[in-house]
Amino acid sequence: MGLGDFTAIMNKIVEKVCSNLRYWGDTDCVIEVSLRLFLELSRGYQGCRMLLGLESVEFLLQNHTEETFKFLGSPRLLSMRNQYYASLTRLVLMDNVPGRLEMFLAPFLSMLQLLQQQQDFAQGNVTVFRGEPIQLVKLFKDLRGVSDSCTDSRSYGILFETFQNQGKFWSRSELLFAVMQKTVSAFHGNDEVCNAMLRCLVSFVSNDDSRVDSGSTSTNGITLFKKTAVILCEYIQLLMASYQDFSLAPDGVFTCARLVLQALNKMLREGKRRSMLAGKYVPFGVFVLYNDNCLQQTLEACMTIVLRMPFFQMEKRQKLEKAAFTFIDILFTNHIETLSRMAPEGFINLMRFVVIGLDAYDEETMGKCADCIDQLATYYYLNRTRETPTMLRLNQIVSENASLWNDLFEKIMNSLLFNKTSSDILSRPIHSILLVDINVAENYYRVIASRQPNDVIMKLKNSMITLTQNMDKTLEPILRDQFCEKCKDFKNEVLSYLVLWRVCANKQINK
Template sequence: MAASILSTRPVTITSPKSESMDGELACTVLRLMSIAADMQTSCEPLEIAFLTYLTNFSKAFIGTPVLRTSKLFSLLAESLNLPDQLTVLDAFVNKILKNLKVFFNNKTIIKETLKTFTELSMGYSFGHMLVKLDTIQYLLRNHAESLEFFSFPQRLNLRTDYYSALSRILSTYIDCEAENDMLEYFMLTFDRAFQNLCSIFQPRDYSLLKNDNSVKSTVIEVARSLTGLLVVTENKEMFMCYFDYIFPHYTNVLQEAMNIWMDDVDVTFPILKFFGELVSNRKPRIEFEVTSVNGILLFRQLSQIISGFVAFLLSSQFSNDSSQESQKNRYRGVLYSINILVHTLGAKFVNFGAFKLYGDEALDKVLNVFYQVISTFQLDWILSFNKLAKAYYSLVEVLAADHIYYLATLDSNAFHYFINSISEGFALMGRSSSNDELAVKCCHALDSLISHAVKCLKKKTNQVDTGLILAIESCKELLVQMLKVMLNAVIFEECKIYWSLSRPMLAIIILNKKYFDEAKNYVIEQQSNERQPMFHKLFDELMNGLDGSLSQRNRNQFNKNINSFRRDVTNFTKTAPPEEEGAIIGESDSIMIF
């Protein structure tokens, strides 16, 4: 109840009376919390209520102007010797740490405690106050000490949340201190763990290691902990500090662990999630010196890990198991692998030309993983999982943008699968915002692919470019179908991605106007005889001002034409007699119906 009062309290409105009430309420709750702590018993609802109150109190009173809360803290000072925001925050942190030690066997309390810790670690004012506390500074130096909840295998995933909160605090601490050795102290625990693993992995019978649960648990723990550090790190300088510790010493050990426990998803999945986070170059946060080879070396290592794991994932040993748990693991394995492919193949820290120049097969191995996936899994299966569909279309977008020459080398079936998957992505458009997001990725991929083909037609092409053009021409029916779907969205649907749609539409028109004429005629034929002349006129106006190129000026002009075209069609159809409204959309063709 006290927490609910705080959650509904206006932040900017206060008075001496309300401050006194807030202070008395806080004193009562904190006294009760102290009594409960002395009893050393676990009352789950009460502990969760305490944590909710701490969170709401922090949001309402910690980091706010002192004058506005002076009466409240005066009462806390008189009753509990908590005179200011810093001492109250220190009491909250001590409560969190005590929960982690005392209630280590209660997953619900531990989970809620970590949630509260995460809330406190977020935000500028909280972070700068936390790093002033001796308790926090001790915790950063001894973050793995006496935390028994780590010892429960079923709660290993909570390590990621714990280290995510610590990573935020550590980053703030390093920003505040010009010169400090806190990062070195913080990473010392990981250094020792990996040195121990490295000595264990020295030439030894792997069959014995596979059954060593202690070593296995250590691998899982460090993988999840490192993932927690990286997942919240967006500052480039901080990320590169972590990277210098992690690569190559830590990654070599984790690669060895992948080889040992390849058939154990409890080990491989946390390691794959770690590598996926390590190569995620958002913001961007990964930046190597001009003379650094780290990008190439990291990519080569990931090439070995992913190609080996996917080969096992698709092997009969794994795929023949039809149990629900096995199929779930198969889905997760494909998802994690594709996410890593997206991050690595779309990375801006690797010069992929170096691999071909020096005959290195690392890039070919990674690209072959995509071929293995589309050769094994039906598109319907991929689209049945939202996360997997998003990852797959992100990969399609990256391949079309940065590895188009690889697409030109695909066999006809694989290339048709690639183009058909883009077509299916367009067919999902308009059903939900997430499906529109997939359609935008399809727009980018198709635009990159067709725009490259247009450029090839306007210059002397090599054998690879000729192969790409022929492959695209072999998918004529799919291209026309996609144009029909895009035109239908522009004319008849409440579509929010007109700008994205206009780019591949123009590229296809420039590539071969016959494709557009066929799609246009189809739409016109769906109209009544009285409407057809006007639709002919509107389609002709759609091409006004275009010069037959893919210049930015031409693209902008086509986008303007699309907007005018949609407006004119809407105004025209509003004047149609009611009995003719049903003739607007051709109900006989499935691609026109959503």
């Protein structure tokens, strides 16, 4: 047919795609199909290598802004902007040419510099964008796409130093975070703008494949945390002032609250994705060493917003519920010392929230709540003879709430017996609390026995003795696994003869 070789044919196809993107910007159907085709072609190593050899793609990389490609101005195509820039960034990084990524980022850098220098930005009068906050949404979506594709430490380091670090030119200092902070001040009531800004922030702080780790002498991790903390704390403060009752808040507020939590703790997946709080790129001890309350303020702000949100609102939003309990789980796993600094009433409120989570329908949420109680009891048991500041504060909390361990044990045992929950999830906190205070078993026995006939009371007493006897005072994994089997046997045995509560149990299981 005389069309030429494979490269020539692909060049014609991509030229047509680029032509559509450039000249058919007012026809959404043409743009959407062309853009999806381009995104599909740019997936994978071979596709990117092929596209990089085409003149039309080179033109696209050098002229990627809205000035040349008018379709980027369409509000109806907002959802595809981050994919568009993620694809372009992959192409830029594929060549590994020094200075090319910086050149690609130059238009964003110029826009951020203009926004940073604008004096009346905090009053919501964004003259750079002619007062249209939708342009801020576009900017944050574009930067999110760029950040998503910077998956290694080298490319992320260039991105970070271009927008964040104080480099050769003073005007580059902390550009992105400065603009984000101004955005929070000016548009904290605009859920669309805050949503785009927070999604960009979540992408930027993500430590996928340890990309933030820039070496032992780098301060990028600490800088990243401190600047992020300022933005999150200010947004939470403004959000709390705007909504006294979160039960009446619109859906957009809960989405933004979930993104705030995700900015601190993205879900670990297969050990490769690390969150800010569990990602090991911030030595949090440095804040205490130098009397910096940045970490404490951030955790308290996020805990406040979690405790202020009604649980029924969380249950309706699985992503929010998951983010909230992941955040709390990380606190109990890695930040017990910080939690102990809370006021006793605040700590107890947090424990009440964890207890409520044990009744959640999602088994993963129940598992996180059980793990929180296990982490607390384990820490308390292992350090009970030490007089560290953390233990002194925890002892004060326990002394002011004498029924704490009894209440936690009773709730977990009820969940074991009457919820449709795996014994594997609940056996560890049961074991840990028994090591802290073996008397909780006797107290729980009295609570149940008070509602049972005499013949059941004797059986129940024997079951409790079987569960708690010959308990080893260590936390060896094999011993905990053996105790899990004892919990399974205890559950099956007690439910076979227990009366009065059996109806409650069936109702709970059928939920």
